[in-house]
Amino acid sequence: MIDIVVEAKNLRKTFGGLVAVDDLSFSVMTGECFGILGPNGAGKTSTIKMIYAFSPPSGGTLNVLGMDISRHARAIKAKIGVCQQENNLDPDLTVLKNLEVFASYFNIPAAEAKRRSRELLELMAMEGRAASKPVELSGGMIRRVVVARALINRPELLILDEPTTGLDPQSRHQLWERLDVLKHNGLSILLTTHNMDEAARLCDRLIIVDRGRLVVEGRPPELVRRHVGRHIIEITDHNEPVRAFLRERNVPFESVGHRTLVGLENGEELCGRIKERFPDAACTMRMANLEDVFLRLTGRELRE
Amino acid sequence: MKLYPDISLRLFRVWQRNLIVYMQSWKVRSLPPLLEPIFYLVAFGVGLGSLVGGVRYAGEEISYTRFIAPALIAITVMNNAFFENSYASFVRMYYQKTFDAMMTTPLTVQEIIAGEILWGATKAVIATAIMMAAISVFGLISFPEGLLLLPIAFLGGLAFGGAGMICTALVPNIEIFNLPIFLFITPMFLFGGTFFPLESLPDWGRTTAVFLPLTHLVNLSRSSAIGRSDASVITGLAYLVLFVSASFPTALYLMRRRLIK
Structure with a gap:
């Protein structure tokens, strides 16, 4: 064999x-x-x-x-x-x-x-x-x-x-x-x-x-951990102040149009802080997935 | 060393696939070769023939219907093989992706194309057999010499099938087949010694006709149907054998170039 x-x-x-x-x-x-x-x-x-x-x-x-x-x-x-x-x-x-x-x-x-x-x-x-x-x-x-x-x-x-x-x-x-x-x-x-x-x-x-x-x-789970982290925080409002806030804290993030994405190992604390600081911002946390890895590594521009 | 290492008897699997599809609707497919010669014989033989009277062939006066009947068989051989390996093969290759699917199996491109051409020739033989049955009813074929029409149809089928497959390998789209049909098939249909003897053509026309495969196929068919032969049978056979031994490998080569990227 x-x-x-x-x-x-x-x-x-x-x-x-x-x-x-x-x-x-x-x-x-x-x-x-x-x-x-x-x-x-x-x-x-x-x-x-x-x-x-x-x-x-x-x-x-x-x-x-x-x-x-x-x-x-x-x-x-x-x-x-x-x-x-x-x-x-x-x-x-x-x-x-x-x-x-x-x-x-x-x-x-x-x-x-x-x-x-x-x-x-x-x-x-x-x-x-x-x-x-x-x-x-x-x-x-x-x-x-x-x-x-x-x-x-x-x-x-x-x-x-x-x-x-x-x-x-x-x-x-x-x-x-x-x-x-x-x-x-x-x-x-x-x-x-x-x-x-x-x-x-x-x-x-x-x-x-x-x-x-x-x-x-x-392996898919390894790739997610290695390239994105476990969690993704998505903030879809108040982009400028939120991004300034993240920059202050040296948290790397990705800007996609009106959304700000943060990938990290444990997002709970940060998500809580953003919600506290910007109560009007729509801030959600989800599990990172392969699509996040894919887009991060191959870019977001359209391929024809 | 084998001459064609990429060709094995597996090519008959491709042939068999086409036979299976043919047999699914054999009744409908048998109608044209059965009825077409009857229509032509009535229109040309009875209608035109009464104006023409007889034709001199091999130093002998024969009826016009007897003159054109074997030509109708040769034309059917040409059409069946050429159309099968041009339009029909193109549809299988380009629209149905049948060859692509076959190429994921142990079949080689050479076997697929050889099987297709062999099928084109087989279809020509089937049509010939059906036409012979219809024409024999009118007493226009001499037997047993007439039976030679079948192997002649196979040889002619290989020739025109190979020519059709070369076109399939070269055309960018299906519309372009009009070109070889207009420039190659139609002139042969009219001037290949089919409906009037070559001797009626001017010198340059006769010389051109000698280079066309249908001229030789018509001559061979006529010799066999009428049951008399001369030296032109040998040249005709030699021509067709040469034509096949050139067109067949060319078709395989060009299709390989088209399909393997």
Whole structure:
């Protein structure tokens, strides 16, 4: 049994003059759920496209399941499952046929393919729609079928590119529950996302990338403690006097429009003092989360 | 060393996928090749044929319907394979992302494209078989020589499928297919020795026609349907084999360049 399912060293991807992935190194361990987070255009998709042997690296080394991606692409693809960002179910085939035909690409015998397809549709709570065509399904259902399809070859590593983008909260939670089950069954999962709830909920470990480079790596709770603290105090009024008050006390803060944000290990005392001093200011304290880390490290400006 | 290390028999899985989709609606899909030759034979053969009378072919006078029937098969081969590997393959590649999904499996791009072209040729053979049945009712195909139409259709299908796939690899969007159809398919349809003998063309027209694949496919089909052959059969076969051995690897190369970024 190998301990490392993905090992990237100094990975690079360039498209002409554009550097999409710049000197990225990280490892994904067996049995863990690993996240690649980053704003739009950070290089998340470019990175995992290299991992599932869709797009050849421009530099660096990349081993998946102990094999070099540039020499064993076919053998690697036989052992991984991939959910791409686009919903690319075969629109000409029913849900069940989608899985069976996909199984044939792995040379899985027809009878076995049929058995696995039914089993996986059940796992994804889609057995009732086996005879439907993809156009008849909702976005959440399509995603679940795509995940079922990715599991048809009993992969050792499941790769998901923004699995819940565009889904409503119900569909998102349902998909997360299914992924939880897979994770508890010991499947290694690699996903990209820019949904922080998703990363916090699913990922054991993650990296944040921006402009193709590694920004930070760690476990979600650790990252929050390390980069923000335990608490966040948000003050949404009386900005100037509040900020002057904080400056006096050498408390670092972040100004975001009409809001002032303070991240710290224990915010109760400070929050109480601000409330005392500025009784009209709307001052609230909450637990810091991954989104605070993400915004702090990648900035707040829009990415197009 | 293998000539094509990235091609295995797995390419038949792609072929099979297209066959499964085809079989879901085989009745509707079989209608055009069944009815089209009948329409053409009635319109051109009975209508125009009564004005034209006979045509001299290989030193012999034959009826106009007998002259155009094998050409209709050749045209169907061209259309089926070219359209399958241009419009239909483009839709699968660009809109349905079917190739993207296949590329996450052990299938290589080369296998996907080879499977697609093979399917285009297969579709041409299926259409040919159906047309042969319809045309035979009119007694316009000599058997057993006429059975050679099937392998000829396969070879022609590979040629036009490869040409269609090259277009798919190059066009920026689906509208652009009008260009090769207008510049390549339509002139061949009209001037490839289909509805009148090449001898009626001026010298430069005849010379141009010799470079076009449909001319040779029509000639081969006609020889086999009528059941007589001469040296032009050898040149025709040689031309198509050469055309396929150039277009097929070119299509694979260009599609690889388009799909792997």
